[in-house]
Amino acid sequence: METIATDIIPETVADALKMWDAGETLFVVEMGGLGPGYEMAIQGLAFELMRIIDGFDKWNDEAALADLNRRADEVVSECDSKPWGGGFSGAQVGAAKNIASCVCRRGYRNALRDPAVKDRLIQVNRRDLRS
Numbered sequence: 229m230e231t232i233a234t235d236i237i238p239e240t241v242a243d244a245l246k247m248w249d250a251g252e253t254l255f256v257v258e259m260g261g262l263g264p265g266y267e268m269a270i271q272g273l274a275f276e277l278m279r280i281i282d283g284f285d286k287w288n289d290e291a292a293l294a295d296l297n298r299r300a301d302e303v304v305s306e307c308d309s310k311p312w313g314g315g316f317s318g319a320q321v322g323a324a325k326n327i328a329s330c331v332c333r334r335g336y337r338n339a340l341r342d343p344a345v346k347d348r349l350i351q352v353n354r355r356d357l358r359s
Contacts, residue, residue, distance in 0.1 A: 237337045241282040244336045248275050253353040257345045259323035264356070270323045271352050272312050276303050277328035284332065300325060312357035 237255050238244040247254045256274070260267040280299050286292035304321055307313045316324075331339040340349060 235337060237340050239335065239337045241278050241332055241336050244331070245275065245278060245282075248354050251353060251355050253351050255340055255349050256352050257327055257340060258348040258350045259327055260320065266320070267350070268352065268356050269312055269314070269316060270320050270327075272310075272354065272357050273304065273307050273316065273320065273324035274328045275354070276307050277324055278332055279303075281328050281332040287333070 238247055244254060256271050258267060259270045259274075277300055280303060281296065284292075284296055286296075304316065304324075308316050327339075333339075334342075339345075
């Protein structure tokens with residue numbers, strides 16, 4: 229019988245979002261390093277930002293980027309008022325935007341399999357967000 233290797237990291241952002249929305253645990257890149265609450269705020273915001281960034285392909289179009297940034301700021305404001313947001317720092321917003329844009333541009337699995345982040349993979353679950 230042939231054994232088929234399975235990668236436990238979702239291939240696409242859409243796959244990762246399905247897992248996140250279903251409450252499944254998945255790997256992410258640790259961005260904060262200041263404790264679980266701080267990190268979960270970053271990761272929760274990153275997943276919400278992925279929803280608007282995934283599929284964006286006009287990285288060299290200034291007008292399109294300005295519109296994307298405006299939409300991202302709206303997401304940040306909306307999430308900031310949630311119990312798990314609770315007043316994002318500028319560093320948290322920057323980290324969330326960084327990871328969201330990175331996985332959306334490179335593909336979720338490709339970004340997480342980058343050797344530069346191999347020692348920063350952690351597991352998260354949306355149920356860990358403070359409600």
